[in-house]
Amino acid sequence: MTNIPSNIDPVRLGSEIREVRQARHLTLNELSQTIACSTAYLSRIELGSANISTALLDQISAALAVDPAWFFPAQSGHGPLERAHIVRAENRRSLSGMYTRSIEELGFEDELLSSSLLGQCYLIMSRFAPGCGQAPELSEGYRFEGEQHALVLSGAVELQLDDEAIILNTGDSFSYPSMIAHRFRNHTDQEATMVWAMSPVRISW
Numbered sequence: 260m261t262n263i264p265s266n267i268d269p270v271r272l273g274s275e276i277r278e279v280r281q282a283r284h285l286t287l288n289e290l291s292q293t294i295a296c297s298t299a300y301l302s303r304i305e306l307g308s309a310n311i312s313t314a315l316l317d318q319i320s321a322a323l324a325v326d327p328a329w330f331f332p333a334q335s336g337h338g339p340l341e342r343a344h345i346v347r348a349e350n351r352r353s354l355s356g357m358y359t360r361s362i363e364e365l366g367f368e369d370e371l372l373s374s375s376l377l378g379q380c381y382l383i384m385s386r387f388a389p390g391c392g393q394a395p396e397l398s399e400g401y402r403f404e405g406e407q408h409a410l411v412l413s414g415a416v417e418l419q420l421d422d423e424a425i426i427l428n429t430g431d432s433f434s435y436p437s438m439i440a441h442r443f444r445n446h447t448d449q450e451a452t453m454v455w456a457m458s459p460v461r462i463s464w
Contacts (some may be wrong), residue, residue, distance in 0.1 A: 270307030414451025
């Protein structure tokens with residue numbers, strides 16, 4: 260059972276729960292139906308006006324398929340705005356454990372660079388291990404509403420964009436509507452890294 264820190268800000272905790280729920284494309288009513296909590300009380304929790312027990316937090320976390328520790332990000336800094344909006348390198352949160360597909364299947368591992376999942380887009384760091392990922396095939400390409408923009412920071416990544424195979428090298432960037440079928444892999448013997456901006460927020464790979 261997860262222990263809730265005594266100094267936790269209930270508004271911050273509630274907003275974190277709301278952000279993950281919305282990123283999962285779940286309504287309050289849909290989440291309520293899977294746990295022992297009413298829609299009205301869940302709403303108050305997300306607004307930070309109701310207390311949440313460790314048992315209920317564990318239920319919510321299980322329903323959202325997320326480690327409860329996700330809701331307590333490490334924050335550092337002198338001022339409240341710095342602590343709320345700046346993400347130090349050592350405080351990044353993993354996203355890969357929240358995906359429905361494995362790292363081996365996807366071919367990459369993600370970290371959240373944004374301070375939250377709130378808003379119209381978010382920033383992530385992807386790491387492609389050497390030789391990781393299945394050969395991209397059009398029939399397996401991912402498609403979803405939105406858009407993707409990225410910059411290759413290091414290494415080389417193979418992008419299958421519709422029926423075109425494209426090699427992206429260090430310094431290359433791209434943007435495309437994500438309804439175009441797409442897959443990635445690193446077919447080299449060196450790690451590759453990319454920084455992404457994606458819209459809308461989604462954590463359902």
